[in-house]
Amino acid sequence: KQEVTQIPAALSVPEGENLVLNCSFTDSAIYNLQWFRQDPGKGLTSLLLIQSSQREQTSGRLNASLDKSSGRSTLYIAASQPGDSATYLCAVRYNFNKFYFGSGTKLNVKP
Amino acid sequence: DGGITQSPKYLFRKEGQNVTLSCEQNLNHDAMYWYRQDPGQGLRLIYYSQIVNDFQKGDIAEGYSVSREKKESFPLTVTSAQKNPTAFYLCASSETQGMNTEAFFGQGTRLTVV
Numbered sequence: 544k545q546e547v548t549q550i551p552a553a554l555s556v557p558e559g560e561n562l563v564l565n566c567s568f569t570d571s572a573i574y575n576l577q578w579f580r581q582d583p584g585k586g587l588t589s590l591l592l593i594q595s596s597q598r599e600q601t602s603g604r605l606n607a608s609l610d611k612s613s614g615r616s617t618l619y620i621a622a623s624q625p626g627d628s629a630t631y632l633c634a635v636r637y638n639f640n641k642f643y644f645g646s647g648t649k650l651n652v653k654p
Numbered sequence: 655d656g657g658i659t660q661s662p663k664y665l666f667r668k669e670g671q672n673v674t675l676s677c678e679q680n681l682n683h684d685a686m687y688w689y690r691q692d693p694g695q696g697l698r699l700i701y702y703s704q705i706v707n708d709f710q711k712g713d714i715a716e717g718y719s720v721s722r723e724k725k726e727s728f729p730l731t732v733t734s735a736q737k738n739p740t741a742f743y744l745c746a747s748s749e750t751q752g753m754n755t756e757a758f759f760g761q762g763t764r765l766t767v768v
Contacts, residue, residue, distance in 0.1 A: 586760050
């Protein structure tokens with residue numbers, strides 16, 4: 544069974560700090576990996592999609608990397624802001640049918 | 655404005671009732687999904703559909719039913735057989751062809767049993 548793990552479950556940092564969120568998966572035969580942001584009581588907003596052939600993707604202050612051989616992806620957030628406070632979820636797609644989600648990392652950026 | 659619309663935002667169910675959650679998309683995606691989210695847990699797949707008039711059970715399908723009569727619509731019915739239905743329900747859609755198949759989500763429906 545494919546499993547996706549996110550560490551840490553929660554993270555609190557002061558504003559301005561650079562931070563890294565981790566996502567690991569048990570089966571390396573992925574099609575792609577997607578990072579999402581979820582605000583309380585809301586749906587998921589897509590942040591970055593990395594195809595299996597790519598090593599990283601960047602969008603503004605966000606950079607996501609993918610290492611299939613080790614079963615890991617990281618989301619790097621530069622110069623964090625209070626508005627970045629949310630839960631961040633990674634989802635791994637193994638075929639055209641299903642996504643497998645981690646439990647998320649709840650981020651709190653303190654002013 | 656393209657996207658996924660879920661309704662209602664909040665839904666209350668009495669014991670023994672069936673309720674239906676709506677999910678509509680105008681992204682022309684073939685695949686649609688229903689997920690359940692409980693506090694502190696990741697999303698768990700209930701049902702998914704790759705094409706009209708076809709759908710498959712996910713990991714926690716018991717007590718739920720779906721239909722896919724139109725490409726843009728994928729309603730979820732929570733039946734009285736679902737013993738613990740209180741949760742946040744999320745609908746998603748995506749393409750099924752190619753590697754760059756980004757998933758898009760609706761804003762969710764919070765279901766509470768009263």
